[in-house]
Amino acid sequence: MATFQIEGGHQLKGEITPQGAKNEALQILCAVLLTDEEVHISNVPDIRDVNKLIEILGNLGVKIQKLGKGNYSFKSDELNLEYLESQQFKDEGSSLRGSIMIVGPLLGRFGKGYIPRPGGDKIGRRRLDTHFGGFIKLGADFRYNKEERFYGVEAPKGLKGADMLLEEASVTGTANIIMAAVLAKGKTTIYNAACEPYIQQLCKMMVAMGANINGIGSNLLHIEGVDKLSGCDHSVLPDMIEIGSWIGLAAMTKSELTIKNVSWNDLGIIPETFRKLGITVEKRKDDIYIPAHTNGYEVASFIDGSIMNISDAPWPGFTPDLLSIMLVVATQARGSVLIHQKMFESRLFFVDKLIDMGAKIILCDPHRATVIGHDFQSQLKATTMTSPDIRAGISLLIAALSAKGTSTIHNIEQIDRGYENIDTRLRAIGAKITRFD
Missing domain, CATH: 3.65.10.10 (Enolpyruvate transferase domain)
Known part of the structure; x- marks a missing residue:
């Protein structure tokens, strides 16, 4: 210590x-999982939580290159999804609350996502209902292993757009649902969405990747799903x-x-x-x-x-x-x-x-x-x-x-x-x- x-x-x-903003970086790094093309991110802060998430992405199979101070390239074209159900991931993911946001992009792109109960600051109850409630509305099946404290969502037939009113304007919950919805079939409407600058940055990044998102900066988002996203360049606030x-x-x-x-x-x-x-x-x-x-x-x-x-x-x-x-x-x-x-x-x-x-x-x-x-x-x-x-x-x-x-x-x-x-x-x-x- x-x-x-x-x-x-x-x-x-x-x-x-x-x-660079910690809370934005954690979202943006998870979004690299949405495409098999190269994504460049600059102004990434050199802090423990961000570095831990980068390590998890590397273990998942993301190809990572550090191009300079705070400057990285990521390519998620050969992922090892079996890592998600390994004991190693259960240990690493449970120590970082931001790891919850890998579920949305994996669910949208591959039809499944898993996460151990995430850690983070002990500042009070931080429920995950908003995340998984949104995934369920998009058509995913939810399961929870109480003994191992392990969450899973699966949609083998893909996700379908839906209208939803979030119970709380959760920042990470909104980010997770958006990342799943951009690859769902049809239109998704999210009301009472969080609209922090970091959520706006995430949306702008995905639009640059080819996503169709309207209402950025407001608490009412309209998302028309697309079949595939491409690479992009993004700078963290x-x-x-x-x-x-x-x-x-x-x-x-x-x-x-x-x-x-x-x-x-x-x-x-x-x-x-x-x-x-x-x-x-x-x-x-x-x-x-x-x-x-x-x-x-x-x-x-x-x-x-x-x-x-x-x-x-x-x-x-x-x-x-x-x-x-x-x-x-x-x-x-x-x-x-x-x-x-x-x-x-x-x-x-x-x-x-x-x-x-x-x-x-x-x-x-x-x-x-x-x-x-x-x-x-x-x-x-x-x-x-x-x-x-x-x-x-x-x-x-x-x-x-x-x-x-x-x-x-x-x-x-x-x-x-x-x-x-x-x-x-x-x-x-x-x-x-x-x-x-």
Whole structure:
């Protein structure tokens, strides 16, 4: 288990460029299974979860070439589908939640797909009903081996288009169903589809491969199935979660930072949500400039004067992956804010570590926490902690970089799952951080 040692209390300065988006890359990599032709993907982040999925694809028989940093070619013309029912796949697939998205393209192209119960962050219940309910509506037969915790879907006669209303706007569920539907016979309509930029990117990639998809960017998708897809070139967007992390880091450490090439048009309400905490987020061409908040930042209030409430919602609402960052940033704000995590009931359970550092937080219930900001009158204190998941881990790292003294964070493999070479990149802008393996 690796560890970070962080000497906090230092101002940072300089430029930082966000990596490719983790959540998009996991979808895009699965989509290479839709064709036997070569697919080129650039700006792929070098992080644990993505590298693990690339390894699974290689074991499945995908021919993979690394052409340069973040630049790959994939060719899925000679797949070994027997691997899907092997113990090796059961072990490898169960450790990565993103592996669930190989089922849709395999089902659409080969009429069958299997997956062990996937892992991922322990942030609450993350049901798979949306995925398999969609496959069943497309004509697939579902089976589940409870003893081995192994899922399977089969459609030996092929899939048929269908109309469906998703119970929840699941991002990975929507991605999986789309990838199956593009090769189904006839027309599929998906209502209450997730419409995050990463879903839009997936759809645009498949359109470039020859898919027929209308309604991209909305929650109502119309898909006319085609017989075959071809290869394409695709570039992954910058990671909006990492961009939000750097905004929070700059505010908490009173640092002047420029975040380069952020793809402003794909950030939605993220900049405006940080502004609700009083943080200056300035657009400079396609960069974000954060000045040093030497006088702190003040939480806004609603028009009627009531306490600010920041909550997550499906796109174009505020992404749940950034609520942990907002909570940490609020600990040093001037004023109070209610953080409402609606989607996952275990995601706020890391606040006890912030309380140990001196933060004033009231955990109202598993979904809500009230934060009373210090206004930098009382600095957080260094401590020893363990990273429970990716987003809590980066939040604790931001807290440690702003704290007085030297903190230790164990289990940083969780952070490595979502952030590329984070210690090296942070040292380049002045952070005092050391990795111990």
